[in-house]
Amino acid sequence: MYTKVGIIGAGTMGIGITVDLLLHGIQTVLVDISEQALEKAKREIVQTARFAPLLNKALPVVSEEQVCSLVIATTDLKHVEDCEFIVENIPEQWALKEPLYRQLDRICRPDVVFGVNTSAISITKVAGVTQRPDKVIGMHFMNPVYLKPSIEVIRGYHTSERTVNEAEALLAQLDKDAIVVNDLTGFVSNRISHLFMNEAAFVVADGVATAKQVDEIFKKCFGHKMGPLETADLIGLDTVMDSLNVLYQEYQDPKFRCSPYLKKMVEAGRLGRKVGAGFYDYTKQRGNEA
Amino acid sequence: MNDVKQLEERVHHYIAEHVDVPELDYDVEIFEEGLVNSLFAIQLMTFLEKTFQIKVTMDDLDMNNYKSVTAITNFVRNKQREGV
Numbered sequence: 319m320y321t322k323v324g325i326i327g328a329g330t331m332g333i334g335i336t337v338d339l340l341l342h343g344i345q346t347v348l349v350d351i352s353e354q355a356l357e358k359a360k361r362e363i364v365q366t367a368r369f370a371p372l373l374n375k376a377l378p379v380v381s382e383e384q385v386c387s388l389v390i391a392t393t394d395l396k397h398v399e400d401c402e403f404i405v406e407n408i409p410e411q412w413a414l415k416e417p418l419y420r421q422l423d424r425i426c427r428p429d430v431v432f433g434v435n436t437s438a439i440s441i442t443k444v445a446g447v448t449q450r451p452d453k454v455i456g457m458h459f460m461n462p463v464y465l466k467p468s469i470e471v472i473r474g475y476h477t478s479e480r481t482v483n484e485a486e487a488l489l490a491q492l493d494k495d496a497i498v499v500n501d502l503t504g505f506v507s508n509r510i511s512h513l514f515m516n517e518a519a520f521v522v523a524d525g526v527a528t529a530k531q532v533d534e535i536f537k538k539c540f541g542h543k544m545g546p547l548e549t550a551d552l553i554g555l556d557t558v559m560d561s562l563n564v565l566y567q568e569y570q571d572p573k574f575r576c577s578p579y580l581k582k583m584v585e586a587g588r589l590g591r592k593v594g595a596g597f598y599d600y601t602k603q604r605g606n607e608a
Numbered sequence: 609m610n611d612v613k614q615l616e617e618r619v620h621h622y623i624a625e626h627v628d629v630p631e632l633d634y635d636v637e638i639f640e641e642g643l644v645n646s647l648f649a650i651q652l653m654t655f656l657e658k659t660f661q662i663k664v665t666m667d668d669l670d671m672n673n674y675k676s677v678t679a680i681t682n683f684v685r686n687k688q689r690e691g692v
Contacts, residue, residue, distance in 0.1 A: 369650045372669045379666040462647055 320344055320488050324398030324426075326418065327407035328352075328359035328391070331435055334463035335405055337366045338492050340388040341377050341464060347390045347397050356391040363389060370464050376493065377464065399425050403488055405433040405457060410560050415439065416447050423448040431484050433457035434472075437508045438564040441474035441501045451476035455485050458507060461552075470507050471496040503568035504561070511549070512562055516577050518546040522597070523579035529597040547597040550580075551590035555597075559584050615660070616681040622655055623677055634677040649674055656680070662687040 323339055325332050328350035339346045340363070348363075350356050367385045371377045390397060395418075398404060404422060408414050415436075422432060431453045434444050445451035456472025471485055486496045499506050518532045527535075533545020550558045559576050566574040583589075583596065590596030616634070624632045627643040638644050652674055653664050662684060673683040 365654050366650055369653050369664070369669065372649055372653075372671060373646045379669065381666075465646075 320402050320491060322347065322401050323488070324349065324401035324404045325407065326350075326395075326398070326404065326422070327409075328355045329407060329409075330461060331407040331459055331463070333359050333362050333366070334461055335407065335435070335459055336363055336389060337370060338464040340385060341367055341370060341380065342492050343388070344491065345388050345390075347392065347401055349392055349395055349398060351393060353393060356393065360389070360391050366464075374465055395421055396425055398422070399427075401426065401430065403431050403433065403484070405435055405459075407435040407459075410436060410438055410557065410564065412439065412443075415444060419444055419447050419454075423450065429453070431455060431481050433485060433488075435459055438504050438561045440503055440568070441472050442476065445474045445476050452478040453481050455481050456501065456505065457485060458505065460507075466494070468495045468497055470505055471498045472501050472505050473498055474501045477501075504565050508561055509565065511546070512558065512565060513573065514546040515550040515558055516562055516574070516580065519550070519577035519580040519597075522547070523577060551596035551598055551600075554590045554592055555580060556584050556589050612681070612685065615684060616677065618659065619680045619684070620677045622652075622659075623680075626651075632677070636677075637675045638677075639671065639675060652680070656684060660684050660688065 322345045324347045325336050325339070326349050328348055332348060332350070336346045336348050336359070348356065348359060350359070364382050364385050367380055368382060371379045404426060406415075406418065406422075408418060419432065426432075428450060432444075432448065432450070432455070434441055434454060434456050435458060436444070436456060437458060441454060441456040445454035448454060451474070454474055455477050456470075456474065458470040458472065460466045460469065469489065471482070471489075473482060482498060489496050503509070504512065521527055521532055522529050529547045533548050536542040536545040544552070559580055562574055562576040566576065587593065588595045591600055594600045620632060620634065623638060623644075626648060627638065629643060636643070639646060639649070649671070656662060657664055668683070668687075672679065674680055
């Protein structure tokens, strides 16, 4: 049983995983380079953990004091030295990931598994900068973490069976199943979902349909909970573009070429929900198209 | 406009900003009807605590308290009466 887990990166996913861990009684060391991000994360963690049982009755009701006692928020990476498992959630940029993994490799015990919460970057590539390539595994959590019953787990080229078992054991503590797939850029989820989002942007740019019509076809005809453009707005159009660029570079396949319309929106600062505007305008009423 | 009406209007205004319907009925069940997703509940409770200076406790974690504008208004009124 895991009792202390290190979470690197206090963005949306880092916060979500921290909430899930502490709701299952696991102490968490949350690390970020920004004090400001950690302060914001602490507030969100407390609110989400307090109210999460409303949405998932299986989760325990916890007080603010209990939440605070289980989370250590720090800018000092060394504080993860006694953690039994690491889940990393920093931005999808190799220039940031590479030095981080080299540092983690020095700080953590040799038996500690590194869970890479990436949506596109190769797990084998990450493993290659550590001295423990067999203990690096992809763990693609989905948002909101505490409501999702399964996650995409990615076995890198060197990932051992034991590491897969350890990742499954941690997930079992969180009442989650693992869908274990093999490593190739974008894995299953993003390799497919980003084609949907990108092609949806082309469809809108070509004047075939509005963003709302595209999303309604996915929701009302296909039965998806969200349409591809709502999803893109939720993820952040800059992140979607970054992932498409990674897919394009890795596969050298024109099917991953980022829609010029999507690129223009990013350049115009219409990054989605996080800034109040993307394919939809969120400053007035939800659902108003841009 | 009395206090209750003001409170109800404030809640209505907030919910209306987050749903995609031209008119929002005070009794429509916003989660049941799919006007907002379940995650909105957390955002809503944070708004209620900040705006009306109440504290949502463990006993208040019941979706019935937040299902409509009317239900939310009644919940906030009761909390204010309790003085928490």
